[in-house]
Amino acid sequence: TGRVRWAYRTGGRINASPSVFGGRVCAGTYAGSIVCLDKDTGRELWTTYSRRDAFRYDSFYASASSDGDRLYSVARSGRVIALDVTNGDVAWTGRVGGLGYTTPAVGEGRVFVGGFDGRIRALRSTNGAELWSTWVGGRILGAPVLIGENVFFSTLEKRTYAVRASDGKVVWRLPLGRYSPGIATERTYFFSLNGRLIAFRGRDVARAS
Structure with a gap:
């Protein structure tokens, strides 16, 4: 019917498509956060912020990907971040060049x-x-x-x-x-x-x- 089922304000601009898997919807923002919501209700499951340094947050331009256990994303700064899909805890970080x-x-x-x-x-x-x-x-x-x-x-x-x-x-x-x-x-x-x-x-x- 095209009726809006739910809406959620992330607090930051979203440039990429959200990732949908396992009953979750996850998206990275220009405010440095990765937000994970319940797909059916829009209820926030967790939000994780990534810092570029002591004074600035990262910004996420691309969509995240998942293997069902972790969520993987690349920040504009080149930081690669892997998060536990159940609670958003950081599992590990890495880097790409540039x-x-x-x-x-x-x-x-x-x-x-x-x-x-x-x-x-x-x-x-x-x-x-x-x-x-x-x-x-x-x-x-x-x-x-x-x-x-x-x-x-x-x-x-x-x-x-x-x-x-x-x-x-x-x-x-x-x-x-x-x-x-x-x-x-x-x-x-x-x-x-x-x-x-x-x-x-x-x-x-x-x-x-």
Whole structure:
């Protein structure tokens, strides 16, 4: 019917889409908070603030991601934060180089994040330890996408890459793209790049170099 079921004032501007999982709705704000609400009622479950330093709070530009146990987000300062989904307690923190605008990709016990330093990183989801870091020489603004054994991402310098999720080795690249590259259905990968809609068979992408 389009009727508003509930509304909640976060106290800060929200630039990204909220994350919905396990009966929860979570969103990061420009005021430095990550807010988690009950999906059905809008009741606040918890709010956690992230400080950039002793005088300033972080600001969150991207959406958060979850594996069901933790919520992962990247602040504009480059700080990566993992929160317990039940109470918002900080499980661990890490960093990307330069500014952080990417929504993390989560899977296989890893958190994949990009930064403005031109690197894509894989962090262990349980403790934030860096497993690998691959430099591609372009600023990463959009969300990486985990598809099977590969992580796809684009740079502001109009390049799209696939790296192996296991070790970060570049296995595929395309001179197109800028933001978040695409989605997958079974073994077909769909990319919307610079006004073009492109589809690849998964086995062809895996062989490309």
